[in-house]
Amino acid sequence: MNKGLVKMKKFAVDDVYNLIFDVFLVLGIPADEVKICADVLIESDLRGIESHGVGRLKMYYDRIRDGIINPITKITKIRDHAAIATWDGNNGMGQVVSFHAMNEAIQKAKKYGLGSVAVRNSNHYGIAGYFTKMASDQNMIGLTVTNARPSMAPTNGVEPMLGTNPIAFSAPSDCEFDFLFDGATSIIQRGKIEVKARENAEVPKNWVIDNKAEYMTDPQQILKNLVSQTASFLPIGGMEEISGGHKGYGLATIVEILSASLQTGSFMHQLSGSEGGKKVPYKLGHFFLAMDISAFTDLNNFKHTTGEIMRQLQNSAKAPGKDRVYVAGEKEYLKGVQIRKNGIPINDALLKNINIMIDELRLEKQKKVFR
């Protein structure tokens, strides 16, 4: 297969933000909660993470219209003890329950040094790093994990059991950007396969296996097999223990435990979004942790140490042909500078989806921009 050309148009950040805002508003999300949801999505586009920004809007749109996400987020507080709380998201918007959960963790950390909120019965919450950044913006360390519908096989296995189960972690620094790690515990996620499909390009070996543990490289076939549960993503480290695959798998299991066991929530096959061929809520769980840095040490010292770690890594000896060593958060920061200036790239397939939503919701203002 040859890598095909994908047509891209660029749109002003404000125009994309207003589109997301209006779609969510017309779908029945209350205005103050729309602001949270639109912020999380646009932040993803601003970090160059196309898979979780306006590119995901149609997914939320479909799920709300199918009745499997409740546009009105009602949070039930199950337990609350000192630094800890457990919440039920009652199948509302993942972004809304998560924004409030991380805020609650931050408030608890202000009091006790640490704060943690575990959430069940939620939905896809967008980029995990949005919520950890809420903590680092307040001079705290932020950590979050979430489970997801099963798509990753355990080491020695071929059945999609665990989700892409990301880990996100933010820490403030005295660099021009904060340390922000946000990564799936699988090597890649579905979004990367969709990109390869659009480009008509081969998928690298080591990303996906079929149910005979053979590597799959045809993106169209992979997308089909993901639906029939006969393809699995591989954990970081790949298929074999010799390359550390059991470590990626172990980390994914940690994420599953933190996202389900602490909440007495749903897990693994229960998160497939389907029951007897019928679409049902995803019932995802999330975990949030905030740590107040100034309870541990002097805040400026922390920022300086973290900054030094980042700078020394950036300045370390390069491999032949590589001119730069990046630290987590750096590429996204650099992309953000470009995107704020040049706009958000939107490809033909996405533009088509956007116009479906514009037509169905009769968004006359957006029609002028995106038509």
Next chain:
Amino acid sequence: MNKGLVKMKKFAVDDVYNLIFDVFLVLGIPADEVKICADVLIESDLRGIESHGVGRLKMYYDRIRDGIINPITKITKIRDHAAIATWDGNNGMGQVVSFHAMNEAIQKAKKYGLGSVAVRNSNHYGIAGYFTKMASDQNMIGLTVTNARPSMAPTNGVEPMLGTNPIAFSAPSDCEFDFLFDGATSIIQRGKIEVKARENAEVPKNWVIDNKAEYMTDPQQILKNLVSQTASFLPIGGMEEISGGHKGYGLATIVEILSASLQTGSFMHQLSGSEGGKKVPYKLGHFFLAMDISAFTDLNNFKHTTGEIMRQLQNSAKAPGKDRVYVAGEKEYLKGVQIRKNGIPINDALLKNINIMIDELRLEKQKKVFR
């Protein structure tokens, strides 16, 4: 190279424990602290992790005799606020300061739901999983990370900057063993190279690169180059971003931040154990977190959910040629059953080291066992 035969003898667990105990005692570690150190080392052997048990005794022995580890552990409490504390280990035994630090985190978690202790100026603390198991034995989630002397190159780099920086995480379950993940964020550590050297076997590609980013496969050469800092371990995910190497590298950086920034402690090149050709303390940092499960949810529900996650993974579809899917902690549990019955395997090289210590410390009782 051919895989050579390594001669092994087996010794009773009690005999090995008594050896470790007496060596530490004669080196000047106070008796109640010897108990902690010997427990941590023997637990490693009992889990089949040969690299961190009696196999490491000579390393501690050398460092104490070289004056770079203080056999008497004096802990200075730097900060203490509600759920958080920061300690200075004053270059004492890593096991001792870490045992007390995790205990303190557990006590704080009993009160606040969460507890965390950050430690600086410590030493190699043995298997990280020992300390997380302290928490899971008390129906808590335990997490610890530690930095280590630089040996891992960042993505796009060839300079050993980060340590093998392990992450350990324990959670109680209703299985016959608890979930226990304990893994370096590098694919492997030095111990695995030493095993290959003893076996006269090739090191798999993808584990180690030289300072031109070429894979190294000769274990003797790797051990030499590690000393001259011209070889680097690769992070989980390997050298390239396409295989997820930046994720292993990012996780290793998180561990460095939690082990140094929170403590205003030492990091990366400062942890080399050498200054101007002179041996100096390693000044390692650790981070401990305990989370009280019953503050989040019903303890039995937690154990059942975690157990279900483990069982469903174990029972999931196997890859051709694989008869079993393991969960983290399972292989070590199974090895422990065997080792308790059959004894701890000790190879010729280690037996030689043991006898050096026995002779130099004049341990007459041990001479009868290990000669």
